Amino acid sequence: MLFNLRRKLFSLIFILNLAFVFLGGMMTESRDYLSEKSKIKPLTAADLKKLVPENISGWKAVSEDQVFDPETIFNYINGAGEVYRSYNFRLLIARRFQKPEKPDLVVDLFDMGTSYEAFGVFTHDREGENVEIGQMGVYKGGLLSFWKNRFFVSVYAEDETQETKEAVLELGRQIALRIETEGRLPDLLHFLPEARLDRETVCYFHTHHILNYHFFISDENILQLGPETEAVLAQYKDSGRLPVFLLVVRYADENQALYAWNVFCKNYMPDARIPGEIKVEDGTWTVAKTRGRLLVAVFQASTDLEARSLIDNVLLEK
């Protein structure tokens, strides 16, 4: 009796997932990462250099600009270069500014190829107070970061004073002005429900290393993430003591999404009574579903109902 009930339940869930796959396939035709990537026009170091002023508030550019590509970036920022490589960065110019008796300022201007990548790498580390510079500028501890169009920009003072802070912000403004147009946000973000979303926690990425940086899932790539997938992770407030994490991944095709869902369920919740739904060891719920090219997962929900509700809201967003 119980066995029959369980079998019927599994069949129902399988059919529902198929329906999600079908509907999702129709509903996710949009400007995704792969189509943006195909339009990239290469820029040269000279193009980038034009975007950075030669002097600011008495600080002057010194020596030659340093130029790095994905192979040489480790010579400049060691292992941190992996972060920028994870976002397919193209070119970096670094310009140092000096003023007698004052701390140096350093501008790092990254050409990320697309605005999606520029936004993505910005979301990797977005600590700081919001400032009206570029797109989503933040400032903290002598460091200004922002993105605009296909560029990610960091302006850094080696010692923070009121004077360096003003110079850093002004330098940022000048660079932002020279980047003429703003960039589009990844359209995957449109899947995030607005209600109870903590906007400052939204991260956009491709690889499981970056996912693990923000929220550890597994030492293995059980979600089948990679350069051709795009993902967004965000935190939501719910009735529990922990924030709820919502992960939306878009794969190259529906088969990959379904395969990833299967691999995830097999590894993350082999003991699930209902495929894709499990109450985990800390008493919270993890629920994962696929829809077309999308895989949607919720972690740390206080109840299964809340987890399903959040996923349903993702589906309603489009």
Added chain:
Amino acid sequence: MKKRAITRRDFLKKAATLPLAGTFIPAILERKGKRKEQVPTKVRVVLVREKDVLDEKGKPRYEVIERIMDEGVCALFGTSNAREAWRQMIKADDVVGIKTNVWNYLPTPKELEDYLKKRVMECGVPEEKIAIADRGVLNHPVFQRATALINARPARTHHWSGMGTCIKNYIQFVPRPYEWHADACADLGKIWFLPEVKGKTRLNILVMLTPLFHGIGPHHFSKEYIWPYCGLILSQDPVAADATGLRILLARRKEYFGKERPLQPAPHHIFYADTRHHLGVSSSERIELIKLGWQDGILI
């Protein structure tokens, strides 16, 4: 996937029972019963601090470095004077490579390098058989002939490996360091078994004078996130030295941020060096920690 994936759920199962679990996901799950036979029951780590080790500009004072290093090696080797301790580490016929770290924002202090070179020379090693270097050690003629290594680097958080550690400091001994970046540099401990370095390290010094406990931006540095801890961690076991340094960094993060804030990414290479590569020990239960000098704000 050949091996069973370790997931967040495995961590959740262990988190309630193990201290520091948040930092060593998922290495905690790889403990092997046999490893107890491969390392001593307890390894010694010395933490030595001196309030006045930095001058008013934050520069290390050589005479204080010399004094606390001497105290530290005496405690580490159980000797009554530093010369005796150094002679346990270095023989006159050794060729000695002092592996430092040149990271622009927080390099190995020159004063410590000078101290190390001086003590090595006092062991009878001629100057031409001593080298101090970081990048390029693989092709350095002295390092290529080295029979003894001394490993000295500052402690800091790290964008990709979670923490810049004594273990990680040997990444320059491989031709393509980026090949070791997978899974937050999980297998750095394996480097220590390459012929260039295996069995040669006589002393590890994790410099805790002004550790970096949090990083921002492409350069992962802001002076806001260093503090004058004024300490040095000494051990012959790099894993034990790093695990001790990590505990201090985590305590400082808790103090600064007002809540537990695990490192991102988790520096599990420290714990994999223990559980997977059996390079040393990471558990505080298996570390004999000797604390010398200034005790205020010790955080451990």
